[in-house]
Amino acid sequence: MRRLIAAAGIATALLALAACRSNPDIAAYVGDQKLTEQQVTELLNDYAKAQGAQPGADPNAAGPSREAVVQLFVSDQLCQRITKQQGDTTPPASPPAGTPELLAIYQRVQTCKESLKAEPVKPTEADLREVYDNGVAVKAIDPSDPNQSFDLLKAKLADGDYVSQALGKRKVLDDAAKAADVSVNPRYRSVYFPVLEFSQNLPALTAILGQPASTAVVNVPAPAPSEQAAQQQ
Numbered sequence: 001m002r003r004l005i006a007a008a009g010i011a012t013a014l015l016a017l018a019a020c021r022s023n024p025d026i027a028a029y030v031g032d033q034k035l036t037e038q039q040v041t042e043l044l045n046d047y048a049k050a051q052g053a054q055p056g057a058d059p060n061a062a063g064p065s066r067e068a069v070v071q072l073f074v075s076d077q078l079c080q081r082i083t084k085q086q087g088d089t090t091p092p093a094s095p096p097a098g099t100p101e102l103l104a105i106y107q108r109v110q111t112c113k114e115s116l117k118a119e120p121v122k123p124t125e126a127d128l129r130e131v132y133d134n135g136v137a138v139k140a141i142d143p144s145d146p147n148q149s150f151d152l153l154k155a156k157l158a159d160g161d162y163v164s165q166a167l168g169k170r171k172v173l174d175d176a177a178k179a180a181d182v183s184v185n186p187r188y189r190s191v192y193f194p195v196l197e198f199s200q201n202l203p204a205l206t207a208i209l210g211q212p213a214s215t216a217v218v219n220v221p222a223p224a225p226s227e228q229a230a231q232q233q
Helices: 002-020 037-052 066-085 101-115 125-137 150-159 162-179 227-232
Strands: 026-030 033-036 192-197 203-208
Touching (some): 066 101, 066 162, 125 162, 162 203
């Protein structure tokens, strides 16, 4: 009986903990940090206002999506935690005055993608197949072309160190996401971090940050602040 009571107590505690990170007004939790729906709106409004003030701005241009804001927030928070854990005390570069916060977050995430430290992981056949299948999904690879068959391309994929480096980065991000107990509002899942990309920023390998979506893995990145916008600041 005591064991049953103890088990029930643990289950209740776990349910309470889960409920604490499932507020519908919160877009995402990362450790003790959270992004509210109101903050998502404010970040988008601030970005739109800054872009609208640019000379020659197109008033009909589509801005970043709410999903992109959540993705950037989670990625940025995890990158900061990883950088701190790895002992890097170099402060991030300060953006120019007047830079909208969303664009500053985007720039930090881009820097993280390029500088994230990780031990390479030797790719398995399944890892190489994942890269290949993602390439097919985003039309970076044409499976109908005999020269682009998996059997021919897998050796090329395995030869360089870019896949193994990407797998290492994914492991670092996966571990950080678990340690930070990342929780994402269901409307924004899956949040992911591209660790390897084909041309045109199409994802080849990604780290899922937080809970996966109930449907298939996202293959196309959500719109985010553009490089052109970054250059204009």
